[in-house]
Each structure stands twice: as C-alpha cells, then as structure tokens.
Amino acid sequence: MSKRYVVVDLETTGNAWKDGKDKITQIAAVVVEDGEILEIFSSFVNPERDIPPFIAELTGIDETLVKQAPLFRDVAPMIIELLQGAYFVAHNVHFDWNFLQEELRQAGFLEVTCPKIDTVELAHILLPTADSYKLRDLAKRYGFDHDQPHRADSDAMVTAEIFLQLLAKMESLPLVTLQSLYELSDMFQSNIGDIMSACILNKMIHGTDDAEKYDVHRNFALCKRNYALQIGEEKITDFSSFLTEAMQRLAEVMPFFEKRDGQQMMINEVYEALRDSRFSLIEAGTGTGKTLAYLLPSIFYAKEKEQPVVISTQTVQLQQQILAKEIPLLKKILPFPFEVAMLKGRKHYLCLHKFEHALGEVDNHYDDALTKAKILVWLLDTESGDQDELNIPAGGRLLWERICSDAHSPNSMKSAWFSRCFYQRAKNKALFADVVITNHTLLFQDFVSEESLLASCEHIIFDEAHHLEETASRALGEQFSCMYFQLILSRFGTLETSDVLAKVYDMMKQSQIAVRSEFQTISRTLKEIKFDADELFQMLRTFIFQKTKQEHAPGNMPLMYRYDVNKERGKLWRSIVELTDRFVHQLGILLTLLEKQGEMLQKQSEWEMHMITGEFVHLIEVLSKMVHSLRKLILEDTSYVTWMEAETKGTIHSTILYAQPVDISDLFADQFLTRKRSVIFTSATLTVNDTFDYIEEELGLVDFTPNTLTIPSPFHYEEQVKLMVSTDVPHIKHVTEEEYVRAVSEHIMKIAKATNGRMLVLFTSYEMLKQTFEVLKKEEALEEFLLLTQSVHNRSRTRMIRKFQEFEKSILLGTSSFWEGIDIPGDALSCLVIVRLPFTSPHQPMMQAKSERLKEKGEDSFTKIALPQAILRFKQGFGRLIRTTTDTGTVFVLDRRLTASFYGKRFIQSIPSIPLYEGPLEDLIERME
Structure with missing residues (x-):
C-alpha cells in the first residue's frame, strides 16, 4: 500500500x-x-x-x-x-x-x-x-x-x-547504504526510517544493480574510482605558439574574456623563471588574472620538462577554488592532457577503516548519527574523501576528529581498506601529477617532516606570498594549549569511564594480555596528572594576570605576556618552574607505562588494525609531543620569542604558550630556498614604497637576486572609486574608549543611511568591533538594515558573505581575516569603511622582539617593520572594494593619521591614484551623493 x-x-x-x-x-x-x-x-x-x-x-x-x-x-x-x-x-x-x-x-x-x-x-x-x-x-x-x-x-x-x-x-541509493542508514534512523528526529524500510524491502524483492554502479566493499558502497592517468597525443609545441592557441581558446569559451597586457607580462615572467631556474617576485594588482597567469606556464613547463610544479596558497579555500574553477577551464582549452593533484593536511581525509568501526558503535548523539548518515551518502560520489566537500553539522566536528586519517590510520597492505584509502590516493596522485596544489602551512609541515612528499619538487610558486613569513614562523615554532592538553587527558579517560583507556583494557583482557594492576597504575597516574595540570594552569593564568595588570584587557580580549625563562623572577614563577619540572617527570613515567601497553596491543595481529588501537597510539604520540613542547616552553633556554595568552573571562584551561623564531630569513634561505631551482612569489601586495626590499629581507631573498615585476591593476580606479577621510572622528588618545566607539558608530550609521548599506566596515580590534556592534544594533535609524559581524553571528565567513549579498541594506563588520581574501563583486558592495590604519600593536610579542632586534642594530623599527606591515594590510583592505571593471564605490577612512601624519602619504602612495576628499563627515556625504 x-x-x-x-x-x-x-x-x-x-x-x-x-x-x-x-x-x-x-x-x-x-x-x-x-x-x-x-x-x-x-x-x-x-x-x-x-x-x-x-x-x-x-x-x-x-x-x-x-x-x-x-x-x-x-x-x-x-x-x-x-x-x-x-x-x-x-x-x-x-x-x-x-x-x-x-x-x-x-x-x-x-x-x-x-x-x-x-x-x-x-x-x-x-x-x-x-x-x-x-x-x-x-x-x-x-x-x-x-x-x-x-x-x-x-x-x-x-x-x-x-x-x-x-x-x-x-x-x-544502493541497498547496503540504505541498510546502514536504517540502522542509524532511530536517532533521527523525524520518521525517515519508515520510508527507508519500504525502499529496502522493495530492493530486496526486485534485486539491484549496485555492484555495476558502485564499488561495494565490506557492506559499504563507494564511488567507482578512475585510476587511469590521462594519456593523449602530446602536442607540446614552443611556448609562444602554445600561449597564442590557449588565449584564442579562452576567448572562445569565456564570453567576457579579454586579453590583458599585465596578464601576458606575468605569464612570460613565470615561464622564464621556471625555464631559467631563477627566483622571481611578482606583484600583480587586482584584476590581473594572476591565477591563470601562473597556471598556464606551470602546466606547459611541467609537461615540456616532465618536472612537477608545486603551487602553494595561503588558504585551503583558494586551493579549492583553483581546482573547482580554473583547472576544469584549462582542461577544456589546452591541447594536451595534464594531471593535477590537490594535497591538504592529512586530517582533511576520511579514514574508511576508522569510519567502519565508528559505524558499528551505538549512537547516543544526534549530530554523530546525522554526520555518519551524511558520510554514507557522500561516499557514493566522492573520489577524494576530502572533508571540505562535506557540510558537517557543528556537533559532528568531534566525530570527524575520530574518523579522519592520521599517522596511526592503517597504512599497510594488511588493512582491508588500504587499496581504497583516500589519503594514500592523494599522495600517489601527487607523485604522478604535473601540478600539485597545496597550502603554505602543509608545505612547511612537509618541509620539517621526516617523510617529506614534496622535498624533491624543485619548482615552487607561492601565491598570497605576503603571508609566508608568518606561516613559516608558526610552522617552525612550538605551541602548548592547556585546553587541548585537557582534551587529550579526557580522551584517555580512566578505567571507571568508557573512554579509550577502558576500551583498550577490555580489548586486551579478551586476549588475556591485560595486567589489571598496570592499568590501575595508569588510571591513578592520569587522575594525579589531571589534578597537577589544573594546579599548573591556574598558576599560569594567575601569572599572566599579575604581569598584565597595567594593560588589563577589556571585555574578553586575550591577555598577552611575553616572558623569558632566563629573566623571570619571583615566587610564583619559581613555583611554576618547580611544578612543571615535576609534572613533566610524572608525564614521562605515564608515557612509559602507556607505550608499553601500546606496543603489546600492536603485536596482537587481531587488534593491530582496530580503530581503538590507532586512537590509543595516536593519543600517546600527541601527549609525547605536548610534553616535549611544555618542557621547551618553560624549562629550556631558547632563542625563540616566548609568550603566553589567556582569555580574560576564560577558564583556567584557556591559556596557550607559544614560541616562534624572531627571524626566519636565514633558516628559510639555507634550508628551503637553496634546495629549489626556481621559486616564484606572487601577491597583490608585495611592494612597500614601490620597492620589494621589505619582502626580500623578510624571506632571506637578497642573496638570490630575484627578478622583480610590478603589474598595475587594469581597473580605472580614478573613475571607479573615491577616497574620503573624515576629520571629525576624535583622536583615540584624547577621549575615553566609550566616546571613541560612540563617534565611530555614529559615522558608520550616517554613512549607511547615505549609501543604503552595502558596506563593509574593517576594524583592527575585535573588541572595538564588538562594542560598535552593540551600539549599532540598538540604533532605531538602522532598524531596516541587516547587521552582520563575525563570531557574534557564529557563521562561517563564506555563509556571512552570502547573507550579506542577499540583503540589499546590509552592513558587514569584520576584522583580521576580512581585510583580505573576500570577493564581493558588483552592487552588493559599494562602500568600504576603514576604521583605523592597520598597525600591529607594539605590545604584540613578535613585533616587540623584532623591534628590539632592529634597535640593537641601530635601525628604526617603525619604518622598518611597523609601517611596511600596516601598508601591506591597508592595500589588502582597499582591494576589497573594486573587484571588476564595472564596480564603483567609496572608501571612507575614519583615521585622520592618513592625511595628518608624516607617514600618511606612504599609505596613500601605496594604492592607485584616486580622488581624495578630506573634511567633516556631513560635507563628505554631500560630496559623495
């Protein structure tokens, strides 16, 4: 019926x-x-x-x-x-x-x-x-x-x-997928299981052709994979002929494609740098089409010389965009086949072995059941197993942590899933690819890894290269998060809980290899360590509060204190060192006990591939790394900059300790650049004061004498945009913070009314953003506007931008990541407000350390570091407004230093030449209208 x-x-x-x-x-x-x-x-x-x-x-x-x-x-x-x-x-x-x-x-x-x-x-x-x-x-x-x-x-x-x-x-859906979904359906919030049972019955009666359509393995249906490499007639001509043909084909398949001189210049520069094995710095203004400008010569060179080219971006999103947008276009127009591989961090990939075990567990959490159901259906289509394809509910993130690939996912031929492993496939694809697309973080992690995948690749292109110094510094440094340490301890659990330790004990007991007294010792030690950890973390938190009392952060801003293990004094610091010493020793004993059980577990062939074995061994490895980091951060002398952070209103576990090298230039040059034949650095923002000197010094490029090329944007900025500098925002030092926020809020409100919204407001301080949002949302005059701001609305950046574009009268308040990498073309964005010039706080530990180093050399830290960094960020922010040849708009700067300070002209010179108006806001709005 x-x-x-x-x-x-x-x-x-x-x-x-x-x-x-x-x-x-x-x-x-x-x-x-x-x-x-x-x-x-x-x-x-x-x-x-x-x-x-x-x-x-x-x-x-x-x-x-x-x-x-x-x-x-x-x-x-x-x-x-x-x-x-x-x-x-x-x-x-x-x-x-x-x-x-x-x-x-x-x-x-x-x-x-x-x-x-x-x-x-x-x-x-x-x-x-x-x-x-x-x-x-x-x-x-x-x-x-x-x-x-x-x-x-x-x-x-x-x-x-x-x-x-x-x-x-x-x-x-195939029968095995429906059956697995039905097993989960008791946890669903509506009666979906009823419909599934009817589908299952129908398929069992009438039979299916699932085996022809899918790769059915161990009661899972997977997408049938295409293992063939693209082989075709290789029509490798000379580069000039190739380029002419490619441009003609682009014009045929892209209705609005136009040949741009700047793009041609960049294409030739990239190809020559690859061909002649040299280094190159290319600043390509917005609208140059730089992604195609480095992809075309890279693919040609890789095919011509049979040598892979690695393209590294700052963000995984840009990686994804290249693969989804530019690569399919090039596959359509180029006269020969080519292979492209995307390489991301291991945790981006699903481990099928772990997922099979997780699916066998009884679910008590709705989000876990929903996430498992989504993955079962996703497996029918995904060839990559990359989490970025999936829309996982927030509550399913912890499950993904358990089922993603990691160092302890089975990687031997003995594993039932080895031939279908997504991560192994991504690695294998990278070995045979002409072009490998990765990101800066993964590239540097690979660089310091013992099992490097990309070390042999001699040609690298860095897109968004202005982030390299910061990313390399992070990758080469140390970090210890009290919260993450707490999470690792809680995942071990104790014998009384149903967490990993108890599961390992039950498993080993079945094989009659478990010694209860040893597990009791581990369980007791874990409880003691948790107690000592809380005491240590409380001390660290108290220490930060003591040291930052003069600069007490308002709201829930992170408190930050730069410390030096050789210079710290006082009773509390001595107590921290003594407790850390005892704590690290105690952790060493625990690790010895845990490693013994892990080795025994791995020797048992029946348990070697079990998900709990992998998780247990992985937790031991993570704990060992964290102990190593904690020892280095508090007990050992280091030439790195060390600092600690804690949230004002956070728990005792909100503290994080950091160590990073002050200067990566020598390390980067000696250990990375010298091993490469050609390295190309590109971004829309590489020059300061019309020279590449700043970036060359930061990255240790001076001795490599790179070729430099600046390609201006093809946009007619002088016709498309106006710059307005308001003179009636008070100086931040002359009024209270509350008065300043009120003045900024009034400016934003008046500008919004004049422009009908469609405005992006960029802040340099998250706390000021929050305070301004609180003022604006109470304003009756903005009732008809949609106010959006990061974190407050807890949306991803992509979803927030989509929401912003959907509503005509919308105002988006952003900080940090919103200064760059967001693309809102057309009428959706017609006004950009820059609240303050984006200087990094002089109290920021890395900035402090770099400034001190320059002062020791007798150099001025403001003109050498602070100003160049702020100018590059300002250029990035400015670049958000005009994204196409038809975009128009207004940039409001609410910081008088742009025109009143001796360095302000440097900011103005860094952006294209545009009409500049200065005066009270009312006059500026009148002029704009």
Whole structure:
C-alpha cells in the first residue's frame, strides 16, 4: 500500500507558539501520493490580533488579507481530515507541527497523531555536500520557481516538489547504504526510517544493480574510482605558439574574456623563471588574472620538462577554488592532457577503516548519527574523501576528529581498506601529477617532516606570498594549549569511564594480555596528572594576570605576556618552574607505562588494525609531543620569542604558550630556498614604497637576486572609486574608549543611511568591533538594515558573505581575516569603511622582539617593520572594494593619521591614484551623493 504525505507550511505572527502567544495567518497543505501531487489546500487565517510590521514586510501578509479570512477553528476540520492516515511533512517540521497542535488545542480539537518527516533533515542526509538547506537554496538547486518565499502556498508547493526529488534520490541509493542508514534512523528526529524500510524491502524483492554502479566493499558502497592517468597525443609545441592557441581558446569559451597586457607580462615572467631556474617576485594588482597567469606556464613547463610544479596558497579555500574553477577551464582549452593533484593536511581525509568501526558503535548523539548518515551518502560520489566537500553539522566536528586519517590510520597492505584509502590516493596522485596544489602551512609541515612528499619538487610558486613569513614562523615554532592538553587527558579517560583507556583494557583482557594492576597504575597516574595540570594552569593564568595588570584587557580580549625563562623572577614563577619540572617527570613515567601497553596491543595481529588501537597510539604520540613542547616552553633556554595568552573571562584551561623564531630569513634561505631551482612569489601586495626590499629581507631573498615585476591593476580606479577621510572622528588618545566607539558608530550609521548599506566596515580590534556592534544594533535609524559581524553571528565567513549579498541594506563588520581574501563583486558592495590604519600593536610579542632586534642594530623599527606591515594590510583592505571593471564605490577612512601624519602619504602612495576628499563627515556625504 502506497504512503500518503501531506506537505504543510504555515505563516504566523511570530515564533512563540506556546499558549497561543503567536497565531497562524496562512496555512497550506499539498497532498502527495505515488510520486505525484494530488491535491492542494490553501487559506489565509484571521489571527484575531495585529500582525507585526516586520512579519507583514517579510511575508506580504497584512491586515487587509486576513480581515475577512476564516478563523482557524473554521479550517481545522479540513486539516484534520487531510492528515488522517498520512505523514506530516514540512521544512523544519517541529515548528509547523508544534504551531498546528497548539492552535488545534486552543480551538478545542483533540490532538492529531501522525508520523512526521522533516525535509531539512532529509536534505541534510541525502544532499551531504549542499552549501545550504534553506528552502530557497534547495529550490534553486533543483531549478524550481519560488516567486513568493514566506507565503505558505508557495512554500508548501516548493517543499512538496523538493520532497519528491528527495524521495527519488533515496530510492536510487544502493541497498547496503540504505541498510546502514536504517540502522542509524532511530536517532533521527523525524520518521525517515519508515520510508527507508519500504525502499529496502522493495530492493530486496526486485534485486539491484549496485555492484555495476558502485564499488561495494565490506557492506559499504563507494564511488567507482578512475585510476587511469590521462594519456593523449602530446602536442607540446614552443611556448609562444602554445600561449597564442590557449588565449584564442579562452576567448572562445569565456564570453567576457579579454586579453590583458599585465596578464601576458606575468605569464612570460613565470615561464622564464621556471625555464631559467631563477627566483622571481611578482606583484600583480587586482584584476590581473594572476591565477591563470601562473597556471598556464606551470602546466606547459611541467609537461615540456616532465618536472612537477608545486603551487602553494595561503588558504585551503583558494586551493579549492583553483581546482573547482580554473583547472576544469584549462582542461577544456589546452591541447594536451595534464594531471593535477590537490594535497591538504592529512586530517582533511576520511579514514574508511576508522569510519567502519565508528559505524558499528551505538549512537547516543544526534549530530554523530546525522554526520555518519551524511558520510554514507557522500561516499557514493566522492573520489577524494576530502572533508571540505562535506557540510558537517557543528556537533559532528568531534566525530570527524575520530574518523579522519592520521599517522596511526592503517597504512599497510594488511588493512582491508588500504587499496581504497583516500589519503594514500592523494599522495600517489601527487607523485604522478604535473601540478600539485597545496597550502603554505602543509608545505612547511612537509618541509620539517621526516617523510617529506614534496622535498624533491624543485619548482615552487607561492601565491598570497605576503603571508609566508608568518606561516613559516608558526610552522617552525612550538605551541602548548592547556585546553587541548585537557582534551587529550579526557580522551584517555580512566578505567571507571568508557573512554579509550577502558576500551583498550577490555580489548586486551579478551586476549588475556591485560595486567589489571598496570592499568590501575595508569588510571591513578592520569587522575594525579589531571589534578597537577589544573594546579599548573591556574598558576599560569594567575601569572599572566599579575604581569598584565597595567594593560588589563577589556571585555574578553586575550591577555598577552611575553616572558623569558632566563629573566623571570619571583615566587610564583619559581613555583611554576618547580611544578612543571615535576609534572613533566610524572608525564614521562605515564608515557612509559602507556607505550608499553601500546606496543603489546600492536603485536596482537587481531587488534593491530582496530580503530581503538590507532586512537590509543595516536593519543600517546600527541601527549609525547605536548610534553616535549611544555618542557621547551618553560624549562629550556631558547632563542625563540616566548609568550603566553589567556582569555580574560576564560577558564583556567584557556591559556596557550607559544614560541616562534624572531627571524626566519636565514633558516628559510639555507634550508628551503637553496634546495629549489626556481621559486616564484606572487601577491597583490608585495611592494612597500614601490620597492620589494621589505619582502626580500623578510624571506632571506637578497642573496638570490630575484627578478622583480610590478603589474598595475587594469581597473580605472580614478573613475571607479573615491577616497574620503573624515576629520571629525576624535583622536583615540584624547577621549575615553566609550566616546571613541560612540563617534565611530555614529559615522558608520550616517554613512549607511547615505549609501543604503552595502558596506563593509574593517576594524583592527575585535573588541572595538564588538562594542560598535552593540551600539549599532540598538540604533532605531538602522532598524531596516541587516547587521552582520563575525563570531557574534557564529557563521562561517563564506555563509556571512552570502547573507550579506542577499540583503540589499546590509552592513558587514569584520576584522583580521576580512581585510583580505573576500570577493564581493558588483552592487552588493559599494562602500568600504576603514576604521583605523592597520598597525600591529607594539605590545604584540613578535613585533616587540623584532623591534628590539632592529634597535640593537641601530635601525628604526617603525619604518622598518611597523609601517611596511600596516601598508601591506591597508592595500589588502582597499582591494576589497573594486573587484571588476564595472564596480564603483567609496572608501571612507575614519583615521585622520592618513592625511595628518608624516607617514600618511606612504599609505596613500601605496594604492592607485584616486580622488581624495578630506573634511567633516556631513560635507563628505554631500560630496559623495
């Protein structure tokens, strides 16, 4: 007997369904049976109360539409009749279900009972890689018209159409996948298991062709992989002919492609640097098309000389963008096949061995069950096993930590999953690739690794090269997080908990190799270490507070203190050193005990490949590294800069200790650059004061005499953008912080009203951003604007930008990562506000140490470091506004130092020549309008 589904959507006066506080204003129901829409019911409902203006604007339902409409009690009998014997289906089912039940209760009807299906949950499972599960986005994905979002009739119809698509997708899943999903379905929040059981029964009766479509292994269905390398006729001509043909083909496949002189210059420079084995520094302005400008010559050179070229970016997102956007385009137009490999950190890849074990565990957490379900469906399509393809719920992150590939994932032929291992495949692909795309962090980790994958690659291109010094410094340094240490201890657990230690004991007991007294000693030692750890972390936190009392951070800003183990004095520091010494010794004893059990476990062939064995050995290794770091950070003398940070309102575990080299130039030059034949550094921001001197010194390039090339942006900035410098923001040192924030907020508000939003506001301090947001959100004048800010809204940067682009009147407040790497072309962004010139705080430990080193040499740290760094950041921020030849806009700078200080002109000279206006805000707004 076929199932009957009633897809329901409600519009209401608000979200408070309890006790009838808010009421239904429109109800729609679509009846679905046998894959078809059979019946549609829709009615406005008189809520017998006012409709709030915001709701009226959102839904288009106002008093005039509901005044003559029936009351809910009049339409209730029809709804009850429709729901008899049916499944109740809705997008975010609990909202509609709770509202409907409460309205029925208020109207004096008996409670309706029927199974429920949530299309949000269903879409999460069946569309594991979707960016968004909002109704509008799913409708767009399937190409459905959704002209009237937030109207019940339109929403119900679109939900019904999406539901039919999801049912079809579920029916197409292989039997083993459906069976595994059904095992998880008890944890789902709606009755999805009922539909799955019908699909399973149908497939068992009629049979399947799953083995032909999928790689079915150990009751898992995986995407069938293409192991073949692309082989075709190699039409390697000379570079000039290749380039001419490539440009002609680009013009054919890209309707708006235009040949740019700057791009041609960069292409030739990259090819010549590779061909002649030399170093090159290329600053390519926004709009140059630098990604294609280094990909084309890299691919040609790699094929011509049969030598791989490594391309390293700062962010994984840019890696992803190159692979998803530029590489498919080039595969379409180039006259020969080529291989590209993407290499990310190991934890990006799923370990199938661990996932199989995790799937066998009984689930008590909804997010874990949902994440496992998503992965099962994702495995049918993914060739890479890369987590970045997946949309994992926040609560599923801890599960991923347990099931991702790491150093203790089985990597021997004995593993049942070795031939299908995603990480091994990524490594193998990199060995045969013409071009390997990686990121700076992974490249430097690989550089210091004993098993380096990329050491033999002699040609490197660094994109976003202005980040290299900072990334290298981090990779070569040490870090100890009290929070992470606590997490590692808690993952070991004790014999009394059901964590790793107890599971290892139970496993070894089954093999009769467990010595209970040894495990009891480990368990007792772990408890003692946890107690000592809390004491040490409390001391470190007290120490930071004592040392930073003169610079007490407001709100929850991190407190930062630079320390030197040779110079610290006082009773508290001596206590910290004594306790750390005892603590490290105690940890050494614990590690010896743990390593003994780990070795015994690995000798047992039946347990060697077990997920718990891998996790146990991995935890031991992590703990050992952390002990090594803690010893270096507190007990040993080092030439590195050492500092500690703690959140003002954080727990005792919020402290982190750091050590980083003051200067990486010699190390980078001697141990990395000398082993390479050609290295190309490129970015939109490499020059300061029209020279590459700063970046050359930072990266130790002076002795390599790199070729330098500056390519200006092709945009007509003088026609596309104006620079406005407000003279009526008070100097930050002449007023209280509260007064300064109020002045900045008023400026932002007035600019927003004049520009109708569409503005990005860049801060240099997260605390000031938060305080400004608190002021702005209370302003009545901004009621019609959407205010977005990082962390406060807890969204990823990508999702926030998408939200920003969706709303016409939107204001995005950002700091740190928002100064660069975000791309908002067109009308979505027409105004950029830079609150303060982006100088790094002189109290920041690395800045302090670098300044001291320069002073020792008799050099001025401000002009040598502080100013160049701020100029590069300012250039990055400025670059957010104009992204295409048709973009226009205004940059407001609320920092008078830009025009009033002796160094301000350096900032102005660093950006393209544009009209500059200075004066009170009212005058500037008038001029802009």
